[in-house]
Amino acid sequence: MTKAIDPSxxxxxxxxxxxxxxxxxxxxxxxxxxxxxxxxxxxLRLLTLLGQGEACVTEMATAEGEDLSTIxxxxxxxxxxxxxxxxxNGKHILYGLADQxxxxxxxxxxxxxxxGRPDLSRFRSLTITKE
Amino acid sequence: MTKAIDPSxxxxxxxxxxxxxxxxxxxxxxxxxxxxxxxxxxxLRLLTLLGQGEACVTEMATAEGEDLSTIxxxxxxxxxxxxxxxxxNGKHILYGLADQxxxxxxxxxxxxxxxGRPDLSRFRSLTITKE
DNA sequence: ATCACAGTTGAACAGTTGTGCAAGTGTTCC
DNA sequence: GGAACACTTGCACAACTGTTCAACTGTGAT
Numbered sequence: 001m002t003k004a005i006d007p008s009x010x011x012x013x014x015x016x017x018x019x020x021x022x023x024x025x026x027x028x029x030x031x032x033x034x035x036x037x038x039x040x041x042x043x044l045r046l047l048t049l050l051g052q053g054e055a056c057v058t059e060m061a062t063a064e065g066e067d068l069s070t071i072x073x074x075x076x077x078x079x080x081x082x083x084x085x086x087x088x089n090g091k092h093i094l095y096g097l098a099d100q101x102x103x104x105x106x107x108x109x110x111x112x113x114x115x116g117r118p119d120l121s122r123f124r125s126l127t128i129t130k131e
Numbered sequence: 132m133t134k135a136i137d138p139s140x141x142x143x144x145x146x147x148x149x150x151x152x153x154x155x156x157x158x159x160x161x162x163x164x165x166x167x168x169x170x171x172x173x174x175l176r177l178l179t180l181l182g183q184g185e186a187c188v189t190e191m192a193t194a195e196g197e198d199l200s201t202i203x204x205x206x207x208x209x210x211x212x213x214x215x216x217x218x219x220n221g222k223h224i225l226y227g228l229a230d231q232x233x234x235x236x237x238x239x240x241x242x243x244x245x246x247g248r249p250d251l252s253r254f255r256s257l258t259i260t261k262e
Numbered sequence: 263a264t265c266a267c268a269g270t271t272g273a274a275c276a277g278t279t280g281t282g283c284a285a286g287t288g289t290t291c292c
Numbered sequence: 293g294g295a296a297c298a299c300t301t302g303c304a305c306a307a308c309t310g311t312t313c314a315a316c317t318g319t320g321a322t
Contacts, residue, residue: 029172044162075300204271207270274312287301288299292295
């Protein structure tokens, strides 16, 4: 194991000291958890679905052409990271995006992924005007 | 396999039709790839490091107390998703955040993860004023 | 040209994660 | 109460991912 010693590529290493002051240790791990939950195609599709408004599990299952159980499992991951809200409405359970931060994250990534003409203006307005 | 049929929890399913019009199919997969790359503690630490300015691999290795090879492998994942820039400077190779979108994503997630008093104002200004 | 330095890459192994199935809640309606 | 509906959860298995080590590439100095 060849550990690295003495960079010498920068005047002084401003890195390790400053970073510690900027973000508290736990924040990075939690942020990583959020990204990990969003870092899956099927799960991200669910989030974009919810970006257009609340939906029940059955509704999402039909939209995705998937088993109810599968959707529920995906939602569990998103719930564990606090990305979605959940409320019961009679027989159904309605899911939605947890807050504006999540909608922003979603919008930002889609914009970056679309690179150019995403035509997400309608999507953004839909999610922003939600609360 | 119990496929779901007929939601009946919403007036009509506005979901599948609208979503297709909003984001092109490939965008979600690419966005998921971005999130997946950021969804790892060690890799995300690297990005926050780069959020404070460019750094060479050795510098990051010392800051993280890791092997050079390990850091390089992590950077490869970030590079494959277009999250970091790379340029040679003599013996060293300097990495940086690819663009403002990445910095925004990073900032947003850290803000959401810190929930309250992140004190990220300095971080944001550092990354925003970069170009 | 040779040596040291800086970084990359491929392969193998261990740990993690997504999915499908079966069995389990909780709610509404009769 | 009981049946039907709308989910949820635990488990097992396959597929993926991160790390490590060794070998390799490219740059700068002697």
